[in-house]
Amino acid sequence: MKxxxxxxxxxxxxxxxxxxxxxxxxxxxxxxxxPKVFVAGPHSGICxxxxxxAWQNGAIAWAGFIGAALLAGEVSAASFNDWLNxxxxxxxxxxxxxxxxxxxxxxxxAEASRSRELARIAFTILNDRYDTLKSxxxxxxxxxxxxxxxxxxxxxxxxxxxxxxx
Numbered sequence: 001m002k003x004x005x006x007x008x009x010x011x012x013x014x015x016x017x018x019x020x021x022x023x024x025x026x027x028x029x030x031x032x033x034x035p036k037v038f039v040a041g042p043h044s045g046i047c048x049x050x051x052x053x054a055w056q057n058g059a060i061a062w063a064g065f066i067g068a069a070l071l072a073g074e075v076s077a078a079s080f081n082d083w084l085n086x087x088x089x090x091x092x093x094x095x096x097x098x099x100x101x102x103x104x105x106x107x108x109x110a111e112a113s114r115s116r117e118l119a120r121i122a123f124t125i126l127n128d129r130y131d132t133l134k135s136x137x138x139x140x141x142x143x144x145x146x147x148x149x150x151x152x153x154x155x156x157x158x159x160x161x162x163x164x165x166x
Contacts, residue, residue, distance in 0.1 A: 013042035016068050018140040020100075021045040022133055023067020027060045027125050028052070039144045055118060058111035061104040063122040065097060067133055070126055077127055084119055 021037045024047035028035035033052050039045035052060065065087075069075045075083040087093035098105060111118055126133055 010042040014039070014141050014144060015137065016072075017042060017045045018144070019068045019071040019133070019137040020064040021047045022136040022140055023063040023070075023122075023126055024049075024060050026067075026129055026133055026136070027063035027122055028056075030125050031056050031060070033060075037140065039140045041144055041148065045140075054107075054111055055114060057107040058114065058118040059121045059125075061100070061107035062115075062119045063126060064104055065100055066119060066122050067126050070123070070130070071134060071137060075123070080120070080123055084116065087119075088115060 018039050021039055025035045025037045028047065028049035031052055033049035033056070035047055035049040037045070037047045047060075047064075049060070066075065069083070087097060097108070100108075108115065108118075
């Protein structure tokens, strides 16, 4: 199978999107919420799951942000508290958090009084499943590249975007 190559920036964005969505997926799966994930490319992905209670939705939203940072080496078990303080209390950290999708931001804001607790829950789940997160991220990236290749090779039969993985 021949996979399409991406420029360096798009490859970095693709990995970031894939780690973000894979993180949502893993935490929603731990909560038993039957997640489905789809990554359309370097700029868009989605993870859908059964409805959770507000705190679960908050932890799942935090997971996307934390998982991308975990795989990028920006946070570890030893540095988590400092990283979270920077995220919550510095303008740069809050700007990064606000770059998440609107549903993520809304879920985090809905449980703002429990941010530390929910971020810690998400981090613990992801850190305990680090190898799974890493391999699932690469699997999602490979699937996304396959879609790119198919769409380039068959523009007349290009797959229509779907919200859920098949």
